[in-house]
Amino acid sequence: MNACEVLCVVGARPNFMKIAPIMAAFAARPVQARLVHTGQHYDAAMSDGFFEQLGIPRPHVNLEVGSATHAVQTAEIMRAFEPVLDQEAPRAVLVVGDVNSTIACALVAAKKCVPVIHVEAGLRSYDRRMPEEINRVLTDQISDLLFTTERGALDNLRREGIAPERVHFVGNVMIDTLRRNLERAVPVGQTLGHRPAGGYAVLTLHRPSNVDDRDTLAGLLDAVGRIASRLPVIFPIHPRTRAAAERLGLSARLEQPGIRLLPPVGYLEMLGLTREATVVLTDSGGLQEETTALGVPCITLRENTERPVTLTEGTNTLTGPDPEKILQCFADILTSGGKRGRIPEHWDGRASERIAAILRDWLDA
Ligand code: UD1
DSSP states (O other), X not given: OOSOSEEEEEOSHHHHHHHHHHHHHHHHTTOOEEEEEOOSSOSTTTTHHHHHHHTOOOOSEEOOOOOOOHHHHHHHHHHHHHHHHHHHOOSEXXXXXXXXXXXXXXXXXXXXXXXXXXEEETOXXXXXXXXXXXXXXXXXXXXXXXXXXXXXXXXXXXXXXXXXXXXXXXXXXXXXXXXXXXXXXOOHHHHTTOOSSOXXXXXXXXXXHHHSSHHHHHHHHHHXXXXXXXXXXXXXXXXXXXXXXXXXXXXXXXXXXXXXXXXXXXXXXXXHHHHTOSEEEEOOHHHHHHHHHHTOOEEEOSSOOSOTHHXXXXXXXXXXXXXXXXXXXXXXXXXXXXXXXXXXXXOSSOXXXXXXXXXXXXXXX
16 A cells, blocks of 8 residues: 555644544544644644644645745745655655645645545635635636535536536535534633623634734724623634734724733644634634534634635635624624524534545545
8 A cells, every 4th residue: 555645734733623524534444544744823822732732643744845935935935844744755745734835735745647636516605805815716716626614615616617627525624623612612701801602702803804904803892892891792803913913003902901912822722712702803714614613603704704604504704894783793792692693504523524534535445
């Protein structure tokens, strides 16, 4: 058997919770897999801590590319990944999600005629101003095997001419990780003095469209300040957002009464925070899904979402960055408790097992 059948790639924080159950399912099946970390995220709080908490095997290699513009970061990942791919000579390359590491490594593999496997395929916001949307569309186009998290993803892929035989609806690997770790979640809210179920809001914010423009970020932080006057807001702040607030002269608005700033927190801490929150306000993709899985109301500070099942079946509501809409939605949730929601199909903790089974058959065919 080949020493490495599938070369798996991670790079940025949201990749780690997706790869963890996949590596475990590959070890069990078995599928011979090795892991490459591109180093897109590199701070301990953004990377190493997740490997420790989630028991992800140590990466075989770290490309250590770090931060740069999109063009430079993507190019550096490609340049560093190519010799690793040549050396490992895997049967396939597996990428997850929609970050720059995803498209960069998929592109290197496809050009070398190494089959590409994309986990979390077919999600579309139909907003090409989002860098992740470009990454999604392009990665799917050059993938040979596409694993989807929700049924609607197949329609998106069909519209782009992707053969349905290549697409498998397996469910959500991030929810595998959530279910596996719920018991271990760290009750950070209680440690900070909040009562066990609720009594605070959680905020995350990092999309360029929300944090890079002064008026938008100022409006968002004003809305958060008004929310914090009614309910404490716990805000683990992304390094990009902290840097943007400083650059735009908005740091004082992070210090408003009722806002509790934290550095980026680990997976188990975030799970603990989310699980017991009254409401989550976010522009993250993953948190929209995690709140739906946990039945916690979510206000998404974006105009669109690539994860529509969280709106139609889950607890998610889109407000965009408009302060009035955010405050109205927040008030509705305090009054009514928010959308009830149900767990979407196949978000049952077994997505990675399904992937490993399909992949084993595919490799053996
Ligand atoms: C990336 C992903 C985004 C994902 C997000 C989660 C792309 C296009 N974007 O955005 O989809 O939701 O990760 O975090 O791939 N930085 C640090 N330490 C780190 C990493 C980054 O301080 O370990 C700072 C740097 O100032 C860097 C900035 O964060 O310039 C942005 O990092 P980058 O990887 O370019 O994008 P994210 O905004 O994190």
